[in-house]
Amino acid sequence: MATNLANKVIVLTGGGGGIGSTIADNYLEQGAKLVILLDNDEKNGADTAKQLTTKYGDNKAVFIKCDLTSEVDEVSKTIFENYTVDVLVNNAGIFDETKLKLTINVNVTALIELSLKFWNHMRTDKGGRGGTIINLASIYGYRVDPYTSIYQASKFAVMGFTRSLGHADNFKRSGVRVVAICPGFTRTNMTVTFTTTDLDRLEEYNEYAKSLPWQTVEAVGDAAVEIFELAESGSAWQIKGGKPVEEVKLKFENNDP
Template sequence: MATNLANKVIVITGGGGGIGSTTADKYLEQGAKLVILLDNDEKNGADTAKQLTTKYGENKAIFIKCDLTSDVDEVSKRIFENYTVDVLVNNAGIYDETKLKLTINVNVTAVIELGLKFWNHMRKDKGGRGGTIINLASIYGYRVDPYISIYQASKFAVMGFTRSLGHADNFKRSGVRVVAICPGFTRTNMTAKLTTTDSDLMQEFDEYTKNLPWQAVEAVGGAAVDVFQRAESGTAWLIEGGKPIEEVKS
């Protein structure tokens, strides 16, 4: 499995900011040929693509506006007709305990739908040339606490999907590696205001998170490079408190 990002074409969902845009920057720094940024925020997506092309050169980044709850078929077709993709980074996600269905649609359904489309497109036994799918899970994909049950459920689903689709037998037949990154608490717009559905637990949750090892998005972007270079299919990797990545065994 090629573990060099040089000349790779990368698709990153939620690429308009936060972990997504930072990962795009890190991949281009490693010599990626092109990053295709998908995001439903047109301004942030276009601005990020412009910043990356200014930094790395013309034709190094493009933005496609995309609502992953409705546009997966259309955007996948558009990408497959115009590019040979090597890597999909399923990064887009939401954290809002008041929106159960939207959380599942974005964090689970979209990850599975897009992941399967790219897996089937890239698989060697169906005429593709192989590739890598990286799913952004979370420490909440395998750890449990009493605070944000809906978000935790969505990330457990991402881990199950990753480990099953990325199983050694599937990798052997398809040549498509599927892995997960499990970030700990990371400073992004999504985590700027942490809430729970139970107001009685909010103060307790706030105190709990203050004592956790937070990290910057740059740590997760760096982890996305390390995971691409090191991970075997079906594995998941923790990045927490900016420390070096380590494999999640549970």
Template sequence: MERDPKNKVVVVTGGAGGIGYEIADKFLKYGAKTVIILGRNETLGAEAAQKLNTKHGEGKAVFIKCDVTKDLDKVSSEIFQKYETDVLVNNAGVLDEANMRRTLETNLMALMDWSMKFWEHWRTDKGGRGGTIYNISSFYGYDYNPYTVYYKTSKAAVLSFTRSLGHPVNCEKSGVRVIALCPGFTDTTILTGKVWDWHNEGFQRVMKEEVVLQRPETVGEAAVEIFKLANTSEVWVAKNDEPIKLVQVTYEEVTP
């Protein structure tokens, strides 16, 4: 499995800002051919692409307006017609404890839909070229406190999906590596999302007293480092500005 970011065409959902933007930036820093950033806000997306092109060279970044919950078929068809893609980074996500359905549709269902669209497109057993699906989960996908109930549920499901679809049996057949990154608390707009009113005080206390709030740039660097190291189905953590760590998991031996 090719793990060098050089000359890769990378698609990043939710790539106009925050962690998604930094992942796009760092892939370009380490030699990616093109990054395609997807997002709902056309103004922010165009500005992000312009900024990346100014920094890394004209034509290195492309923005496509996209709501990941609605525009899968249209946007993926456009991408597949124009580019030979190598990496899908499922980064788009929300923190909205006032809307369970929106949280699950954005953080989980859209991620699964986009993953399967690219997985089928890349399958080497069906004539595809292989690739890497890179899911951005959260340390809240495996670590628990009373807060952000819907968000945690969505992120835990992302880890189960990553480990199952990325199982070595599936990877060997399809030629598609599936990996996950779990960032810790990171200084992005998602931390201003809605939590239950009676959780707000405790959640804010956790952010202030129990964690190191890391910069998005740190997560971007970690993402590329993990891309180079990770085997299929692996889950890696980047939190509290500490070195990245592999989350250990044991698989039952199966016969394909």
């Protein structure tokens, strides 16, 4: 499924900085009509929207403050009443093994709730015009190590949800493509410090993380453009160490309806 970003209206969670603001910038550079940034950090979100409008022009970026753990219904309603959305990018996430419930609420529950609202709103068999949902998973959505069990569980959930909702049968019915991006270790505010499920292994994990290939947010932003243009629904794509994107080939039993 080849496509492009020209004239698309994008909703992007966690858009106040890091990977989110970089994806927003890249999508506007590729001709997107508007990016709607959702973030719980009002200052960073507003500052990012201002920077993007300064760079690309008025009415190119809008910021809406949103706590994804409690305001999905309200914010979705506001967006649907005011905009015709083409793309949802679920970028917001938390990486903190000391906060189990918040990790699941943000990384899994909020992502699923928002995805389903936009999927049902955009689906062609319900009067919508189709669209794309991009979920930011992680290499931890398909590989394991002994250090961050909670985060890994949340990203495995994202991958399962993406592959099921994005199944070819659902895409055929709905016209809504659902794909996952799986970044490797990326330098952001979220990875300045680490926690581990077993706090006694924190030093070991820090040494392990240092040995892995790291990348910039710009590498992930570039990958997000490429993946948007080439990914088929239900697929997942990795970007590690700033190397070219590569489809994640996982074997699942395919029980077609």
